[in-house]
Amino acid sequence: MPYHYNTPEDQREMLDAIGAASIDELFAPIPDALQLKRPLNLPPALSEMELDQHLRQLTALNDHAGTKVCFLGGGSYDHFVPSVCDVIGSRSEFYTSYTPYQAEASQGNLQVMFEYQSLITRLTGLDVANSSLYDGASAAAEAALMALHAGGNRTKVIAPSTLHPEYRQTIATYFENIDAELVTLDCPAGVLDADALAAAIDDRTAAVILQQPNFFGCIEDADRVAAVAKGAGALLVAVFDPISLGLLKRPGDYGANIAVAEGHTLGTPMSYGGPYLGIMACDNSLVRRMPGRIVGETTDRRGKKCYVLTMQTREQHIRRDKATSNVCTNQALFAVRASVYLAQAGPQGLRETANLCLQKTRYLAEQLCQHDRFSQAFDAPTFKEVVIRDAENNVAGLLRDALDAGYLAGLPLGRWYPELSDCFLVAVTEKRTKADIDALVKSLTAKSARQPAHV
Known part of the structure; x- marks a missing residue:
């Protein structure tokens, strides 16, 4: 990443702008006991050319998908990431936009979010999608919270051990300080046993979370799991692989109420594990519990088609006690890339x-x-x-x-x-x-x- 350092003149200009006479004065509010009082123990400074060479030598030590x-x-x-994803995704209009509020969001950004939502609803077979979340794990946790909010007094969520273990860890972290229980069912055969689920589910169960295909790559009996969940009055949360829906049944078609996914496979490289794309869709009955932003299509005062932020459930926008999520700094850049990927693949x-x-x-x-x-x-x-x-x-x-x-x-x-x-x-x-x-x-x-x- 190109980096241009600040000159002493730049530093002086910034200090003048904030009304500080010196760097020491800027840091004066920090308690004296917390200040280091000595130079950092760092090697001698390098020139820009030397630093560039040093960093290239360090990165060459990594083994990654580009070299193996x-x-x-x-x-x-x-x-595979088609070049068109980079061409469109790197345009400054998308690349530099950051958490636009209603008054700041351009029609171009709103339109691409709307197109992304439309593509995801077609992909999942559900009624509505938000304009994306952080990644698959946090999307799964948000789905679990949605189910708990919708379930009233139901406080239990059931997940098989075939759900990605880090997704289960993320959900457990979200549940740490609320009245909720995550129950994990062992799956010695590599898939969830519907009879074991039927024995574990009860009237306290808000949701069953099923990954399809699961963490081991195995295909679950999603229809039967959905029937067991519905029979107990619980919601079904599907964690899906977007690419798999080229062949497998869509979550909405086997009865999922909420569908979430890790969407980096749609036009975003591995990138050492992130940043990635959290996909979420749900049926209409849950739309007001969905986190993040939802863009809608309407007409302006001249009767022309336009796009607006229809729903925003962030605590910054509405009363904190009514907020459904603290999803904040998602700029939807990777949703743009996913839209481009799906549009070109068809x-x-x-x-x-x-x-x-x-x-x-x-x-x-x-x-x-x-x-x-x-x-x-x-x-x-x-x-x-x-x-x-x-x-x-x-x-x-x-x-x-x-x-x-x-x-x-x-x-x-x-x-x-x-x-x-x-x-x-x-x-x-x-x-x-x-x-x-x-x-x-x-x-x-x-x-x-x-x-x-x-x-």
Whole structure:
């Protein structure tokens, strides 16, 4: 990122503008006991050229999807980003806009938010979408809060262990200081057992949260889960993969009341994990409980079509006790990129992308599991991710060897699931070629010959 330092003249001008005679006077309100009273222990200053070279050397030490063949998943995926997303998303009109209020929002920004909302409602099969949230995890937590608010005296939310573990951690954090309980159901088969859900759900349950496909890449029986939730009077919150909807049933079509997703797969790079895009849609009955901003279409006094901020549920805009969320600094830039991606891909492009992910993941699993060392951990069908079990129980060494060979081969699952410490999660997107997959299989199986047991 280009950086231009302040000159002494610049500093003097800023001090004059705020009425301070010096830097020391500016910092005078800070209690003396909290001031360092010595120079920072830093190496000698570098010139701009030297600093640029130093930072490039440091960044070259990182292993990432730009230098390795990436099979990482678990919420962040190496999908193709069309150049048009960068062309439109980097325009200054979008790139520099920041949390516009009604009086400040241009018609161009409002229109693109409205288009984004329209695309998301078509994608999810639900009635209304907001103009985006921070990321998938916070969107899931906001959905849980929506369900609690709508549920009256219901204070329990049920989530299977197949929901992304970091999403569950985020929801638990949101629940920490309110009267709410997150109940996690174990899923030893890799998918939620509808009978186990029926046994756990009761009249205190506000919502069931189902990830489809789930964290392990497995396809859940969403229709049956929806029926169990509805039968108990609970809402169904669907956590979906936007790319998967090129093939799978939309959340609204299997009865979800709220749908949320991590939307970075729609035109935003992995970027070391963020910033990302939180997608949220719901049915009409919940629209006044939805966080964030909702843009609507109307006509101006001359009868011309225009766009307005129809609903804003932030505490800055309305009385704090009536606010439904503190979502604030979301500038919707990544919603712009998602809109561009969906518009250029269209239904057929999304279907083709999803199908490539499905077929390539299936091919990798078949090729890898021909070797005795590897097997699929679960029998359920998968979409673009699959859990592979290592019979030698050396996942860390396996992935380290693959990295040395040029592959980000997958995520070890033991950090979240101790019972799966011998397993790793592999994701295959449309970007991976047959040659990439064959080479990864060759790398992983190169040292897989079992050593004879010593008697």
